[in-house]
Amino acid sequence: MENKHLEKSISGYSPLKLWPIICVFFITFVGCSENQQDIEQLSDSEKRNAEHALTGLETREGLETTLFAAEDMLVNPTNMDIDGRGRVWVTEGHNYRPSLNPDNPIKPDGDRIVILEDTNGDSRADTSKVFYQGNDINSALGIMVLDNRVIVSRSPHIFIFTDTDGDDKADEKEILFSGIEGEQHDHGVHAFVFGPDGKLYFNTGNEGKVIKDADDNIVKDIFGNEVKTGGDPYRQGMVFRCNLDGSEFEVLAHNFRNNYEVAVDSYGTLWQSDNDDDGNKGVRINYVMEYGNYGYTDELTGAGWRTRRTGMADDIPTRHWYQNDPGSIPNLLQTGAGSPTGILVYEGELLPEVFHNEMIHADPGPNVIRSYPVEKDGAGYSASIENILKGNNDQWFRPSDVTVAPDGSIFVADWYDPGVGGHQMGDQQRGRIFRIAPEGSNYEVPDFDLSTPQGAVEALKNPNMNLRARAWLQLHELGKKAEPALVDLWESENDRYRARALWLLSKLEGNGVDYIEQALADTNPDIRITGLRAARQLDVNIIPYIEKLVDDSAPEVRREVAIALHRNDDPKAAELWAQLALQHNGNDRWYLEALGIGAYGQWDRFFEAWLEEVGSEWNTPAGRDIVWRSRADAAVPMLAELIKESSVDTDQKLRYFRAFDFHTSPQIEQELVSILGTDLPDQQRLDILTLKHLKKSSFESSSEVQAALDGALEATRGTYEFIDLVEKFELSTENDELVTLMLAYPDSSLGVSAAQLAVQYGGKEKVGNVINDGSRSEKESAIQVLGHTGREEALDLLQQVMLDEDRDIEMRSLAVTAMGSSWPGEEKIADMVRNGILPPSLDQPANQVLSNAWRDEIRQVAKDYLAGSDNDQGNMQSVSELVTMTGDIDNGKQVFERSCQICHVVNGQGTEFGPGLSEIGDKLPKEGLYEAIIEPNAGISFGYEGYILTMNDGSKAAGIIQSETESEVELLSAGGFATTYQVSEIASREQMDRSLMPAGLESGMSQQELVDLVEYLSSLK
Structure with missing residues (x-):
């Protein structure tokens, strides 16, 4: 109630x-x-x-x-x-x-x-x-x-x-x-x-x-x-x-x-x-x-951390939090x-000093x-x-x-x-x-008289937040009457007590600023920081206080000074920021990001003030840092200059290319084009990076860009960069190479992406030619990769194979299996079964697909329409009984590789679709592991929910939204295949009410195999 x-x-x-x-x-x-x-x-x-x-x-x-x-x-x-x-x-x-x-x-x-x-x-x-x-x-x-x-x-x-x-x-x-x-x-x-x-x-x-x-x-x-x-x-x-x-x-x-x-x-x-x-x-x-x-997502676009980008870190934590980006x-x-x-x-003293x-x-x-x-x-x-x-x-x-x-x-x-x-x-x-x-410490609660200033000050010293809050409010209400007791605390030897007193003294009407002045001159940097923070909460001009600390010897104090300039439009602010920037040592990311916070919204003015001070001597480690972090228009040609410097190594140049993504200056395209064909070491690599940062319109208007693109396409064939370039410039001329890629890598995201682009950019006929006239291995690869795309054009091709009675049954069966590897594909097979379209000769592969489908209603189609769909392995014992059993770790690993590795990674092996399981044994006891396997819908990890996207043409796609920006949605499907959809082509989306991990996974294994699997998972720590 x-x-x-x-x-x-x-x-x-x-x-x-x-x-x-x-x-x-x-x-x-x-x-x-x-x-x-x-x-x-x-x-x-x-x-x-x-x-x-x-x-x-x-x-x-x-x-x-x-x-x-x-x-x-x-x-x-x-x-x-x-x-x-x-x-x-x-x-x-x-x-x-x-x-x-x-x-x-x-x-x-x-x-x-x-x-x-x-x-x-x-x-x-x-x-x-x-x-x-x-x-x-x-x-x-x-x-x-x-x-x-x-x-x-x-x-x-x-x-x-x-x-x-x-x-x-x-x-x-x-x-x-x-x-x-x-x-x-x-x-x-x-x-x-x-x-x-x-x-x-x-x-x-x-x-x-x-x-x-x-x-x-x-x-x-x-x-x-x-x-x-x-x-x-x-x-x-x-x-x-x-x-x-x-x-x-x-x-x-x-x-x-x-x-x-x-x-x-x-x-x-x-x-x-x-x-x-x-x-x-x-x-x-x-x-x-x-x-x-x-940095959980891209600052400007909102893209997820798995989205490919220039300078993307190799290790997951750095990549996960966009740590290589200016502004994170x-x-x-x-x-x-x-x-x-x-x-x-913990600001108490009862626990050990550490x-x-x-x-x-x-x-x-x-x-x-x-x-x-x-x-x-x-x-x-x-x-x-x-x-x-x-x-x-x-x-x-x-x-x-x-x-x-x-x-x-x-x-x-x-x-x-x-x-x-x-x-x-x-x-x-x-x-x-x-x-x-x-050890041996009884729970004895001290008593305080908060009605007096002295008693309230004693309570303010307590490590318990409730007592401190009550004391703060009482002392603040007492106002001037509390000042003598607070001054005693301000003059104590405990700097944290002094800071607590300072916050209250700074809010005293009339003379609070006197205490701030004392704090700004204190020998302890933390007290100077507290004084500046307290001043920022008062209705006073903060600039005079910033002037006192702008050359402070402690970098942490200057960090706070930079933050205090955030959105401050005082005429002196730019000059003060420039003084702070001149003190950057080129090796302190915390300080650099504080400078960025201080310059937010005023980069052009602040950056100009710094350039006036530093002049032609800007190209130092510290200066390059500031140029990289800056969002000023004037930094754009400087980024290009750094990229064109032969003394700057390629890794550093990746950093400067990434910085271009955070600028909106109309000069960006011109500066990027100036990098093309400059005959630098690793020039081909620089051309590729440049093209990836240019707009499509540059390709359409510049013969220089077109020539560079031709060379880049030739140099990147067989790689993700080739795919990126084709997609960025929407090249319908590269379908032959896309088809080659999809046949070469039918089980990887590279091949799936190539197939998606091929059917999207008018290459459906070329793919159909392979299915009709290619070698047997080419036909098999084409069918396999088309199933992973889940696109309507690909499913049409697969259906043609399935219904073509002139083809051998193995090839048609393969098409059934391939179609069933995607959400819309298994749905299409279910419709064909329900409507009597699927030939009886394909009942066996259809039964296998539908019986192992994600959705109960799809699995039910197999039970209702197809013979031999009962996968019941016998009644499992209860979880309370299963946890008492001991399994075989080695056999459990084999069960994992057979049943789970298609969606989960353990120690670098497997597919990044569901949550990683490398340390799952530290997180879940056996009871939790059994429940997660048997009842996956009851424990969906946040960020791994499934979505169904319905396109404008009525087709559907399903998976995990891996990344989303204003213009694109990147969907991850089972098997770890990522597909990018334009927001403009999506009519609607619906969050699934169940896990993408199939319920009843354990029904496909014996009880002992389930016990072995849990034993193996428990060992992962």
Whole structure:
């Protein structure tokens, strides 16, 4: 029940009456051990009991993990917060995506927010209260508590619940933000956190897409941009900052995939994790540079990371995040495979020193809680990994959140489930909260008197965010009365305490700028940075403060100065930016990207100021960096000049060619043409690169371009570059070579692409000639490759072969099999069977195709119309029985190669269609693996959903949308074959409600083969 009587408008509350938020999210694993038992002595059902919750966990030496709460006090904790009294507030996810988990019972009254408390001092919760229950918060991903207000994140809404009478029950409900997409989706809206500046910070993954106010209007940020994805200017996942009432809304960074939570330290520095496209070992940790683009998709076009481009990196993490592109912020740390969730900055002292002032993070994929100690590195940072808690023997451990308690200990929420991600839930009965602290440390909550300035300042020093937020609001409301106590804190030896004091002192009416002046002259670069950040939030001219720091000795300070120039149109801004640019050392990507952020929207003016200063001495490592990063028109001829320099190696020239893609100057074509035929080393290669960046119109208007294209086509025959050139210039003259390619590579994307272009550019007759008059091997190759294209023209040719009774039955059968290798092809075969068009002589290959089809309704056609379609291998035992069996890894590998490798990659072998499985044994226990195989529709990984595209001519194509821009959709079909469709030729699209992995895959193998397969997958770690 949604308690609709709680609905209330957010308007009418002053910022100081609204309350901040700390939230965290969803499924996870984690590990640690206390009273270690031999887990092998327990049955599978015993292992899952709360009394053995610690058995499978391993805790870092010097720390211990204790069980604070478990079922039946709570189930499926998605997020939590800890209030100043030490109580743990938890959002539950029992009613998680019922449409994808239809066999799971739901709670009709909806999911709950529960309050867990230790009232007898034994460091374990003994009471569980329900603060609120309703279907409007099913599987909420974030909660932040402050006194009697609770902010809850659950797409499409951000709710503020208020307990008006102090009975720990919600009495009012308001909407702060609305319209956020991704309902019950972990890529939607995530948790809020209260910043040291008194503002709210939160984020959305790439399914969130838009932020609206309580009245359903799209929110506009402080620069006037609508807060939505789509490239105008923001893309994918975003990070936000706003006042407590939602005003002064800012988009702080964008182009993440699933940035699960944002953590803010006392200096106002932001940190995040981001999940890769599943299975690509590309999970990353980010320092969030304000206004930065984080490269999940192409900044300008929105193309996906697999899309071929100039300078594309060989390694997947670099390629995945567009790290070679000008304008993409560097990643701080790559952590491999995972499913990251909650994150915080630990600014307490109870844990060992290695964790002081460092990030602590939950990642349920590898079942771990870990820290990332950070070191300064130029204008940016470097980081390492320190584990805290690991689920070594219990892969059901899924840490969904981690939070700091008032005593400095940390608490971990454990969703506890055999699966993680993919929207599947295997267990609804369990959930745990663990506490991690030094050995023998009892949970004792300190008491503070927030009614006095001194008491509030003491609370401001606490590592618990709830206490700090309450103290901040109290001190801010006290104003001048709090100044003496805050000055004492400002003059302390702890720089993080000083930063917290500074934020409040800077907002004092009348003399806040005096404290900013002190901060800008401080010996600690972090305090100078905090001073500048605080100044930017005041209604003052920022230029005088920038002038004080523009030549600062610390590169991280100058980084912040560059960011402070973002969209600043003061006449002095260009000159100041030029001074900063002159201090770039040519070896600091963080600094370079800060310069790019500072020059955003004003590149021509800023770049000109730099050129006036640097003059003819621009061609240095630092100068080349700035030219590469620039979006100024004046940089275009300089890029061409660098490419034409014989001393610049080809790899560097790739970098400059890629930079052309980010310019819109009309001079681009002229400068590119000037590169053609310049008799440089590797000139042929340069000509090819040049042609790939020219417009089609250049070919039509320039004989020089035409001549270069002729030479490039000759040099690239048999390669993807040849395909790219034919497609770019829409060359109908190259069908002979396209046919040659499709025959030579019938099982690769190269051959499939060639066949697609051949039938698209008028070569259907040539392909038909091969099928009719070619050698037998040529005919077989042509038939095979045409099946993979899935295009209507190709299917027509295959149908002609199938129905041609003058051909031998083997060739006609091959055409049936080929046609059945695509979505529209198997549908066409089903129609032919239903309508009696298919000759009985082809029943056997048709039965094989239809019986192994993706869709139930297609498989049913085989059962209804064709004999011998029953593939039943006998009744499999239940999953609970299967997990007790031991399989043969070597045989399981053979089963994988036969049944799974067509869609999945393991250690570089296989096809990139579904998620990579190289480390799947670290992510899923056997229960999860069996469920994924037997019920694939219940666990579709985000980004691997299937789509059906209907073309203007009525034909269809199906697969995974690998990349999409304003003009093109790139569709990946089974077998890993990518096809590009123009948006203009697509009439409609429909997302499939099922996985592209066929249900019933296990029916094609014996029970022992299934057990062997799971044994093999479990070994992949």
